[in-house]
Amino acid sequence: DQQVKQNSPSLSVQEGRISILNCDYTNSMFDYFLWYKKYPAEGPTFLISISSIKDKNEDGRFTVFLNKSAKHLSLHIVPSQPGDSAVYFCAAPPGTGFQKLVFGTGTRLLVSP
Amino acid sequence: DVKVTQSSRYLVKRTGEKVFLECVQDMDHENMFWYRQDPGLGLRLIYFSYDVKMKEKGDIPEGYSVSREKKERFSLILESASTNQTSMYLCASSLGSGTDNSPLHFGNGTRLTVT
Numbered sequence A: 001d002q003q004v005k006q007n008s009p010s011l012s013v014q015e016g017r018i019s020i021l022n023c024d025y026t027n028s029m030f031d032y033f034l035w036y037k038k039y040p041a042e043g044p045t046f047l048i049s050i051s052s053i054k055d056k057n058e059d060g061r062f063t064v065f066l067n068k069s070a071k072h073l074s075l076h077i078v079p080s081q082p083g084d085s086a087v088y089f090c091a092a093p094p095g096t097g098f099q100k101l102v103f104g105t106g107t108r109l110l111v112s113p
Numbered sequence B: 001d002v003k004v005t006q007s008s009r010y011l012v013k014r015t016g017e018k019v020f021l022e023c024v025q026d027m028d029h030e031n032m033f034w035y036r037q038d039p040g041l042g043l044r045l046i047y048f049s050y051d052v053k054m055k056e057k058g059d060i061p062e063g064y065s066v067s068r069e070k071k072e073r074f075s076l077i078l079e080s081a082s083t084n085q086t087s088m089y090l091c092a093s094s095l096g097s098g099t100d101n102s103p104l105h106f107g108n109g110t111r112l113t114v115t
Helices: none
Strands: A010-014 A021-023 A031-036 A044-049 A056-059 A062-067 A072-077 A087-091 A107-112 B003-004 B008-012 B019-025 B031-038 B042-049 B065-070 B073-078 B087-094 B110-114
Touching: A010 A021, A010 A056, A010 A062, A021 A031, A021 A087, A021 A107, A031 A062, A044 A056, A044 A062, A072 B110, A087 B042, B003 B087, B019 B031, B019 B087, B019 B110, B031 B065, B031 B073, B042 B065, B042 B087, B073 B087
Parallel strands: A010 A107, B008 B110
Antiparallel strands: A021 A072, A031 A044, A031 A087, A056 A062, A062 A072, A087 A107, B003 B019, B019 B073, B031 B042, B031 B087, B065 B073, B087 B110
16 A cells, blocks of 8 residues: 555656646655655655645755645755756655655656756 | 665576675664665665664565674575566665654665566
8 A cells, every 4th residue: 555655657847947746645644754866876865854843844946845634745846957857756754763764656857958 | 975885786686596685884874774666666665674683574575584784784685586576676774763854865776687
């Protein structure tokens, strides 16, 4: 059972525009969420996180929004750059305290010049 | 900067072989993890370890075992490789001991092909 879902396998945007990547979760006990970015032939790297006590967290061009009532979070990239082209995974710890994460299936973002 | 090193980038093994995937981290992290990444399935946790000689099953442990004899090293073992274990294997580490939301640091992965 997929506890964290990314329903869009791919997204294409033009350079300079906004990229919005979506993630839904089923477990209302999740209280912390992370986004990872993965380039081909590299491991995922941590991008940004948000705690359930917040509804927004911003870091430069990246903003994550959390809607707890809808069990939905989104990652906004503004402005998008070709170097942002990668696979993005949302993830959440199931709350066992050992930081193991449950990952979504990923969204491949392509930013074209 | 944290470095997680996986010993092989690419491996090709035959069905039935015993396979060892090695991972080393250099930041004295308590926790280490093995995930596999498959198209359409994302990253799935195989095993993790929160201390030397300690291990816990993840979501898909069948057909795998692990070993953590030293804090910096976490090995994934495929006892008898099968074609459905062809995948990208990712090792990760993170701080432990109460820093519950510290992010995972991943290695670059080992692409294993079982023929």
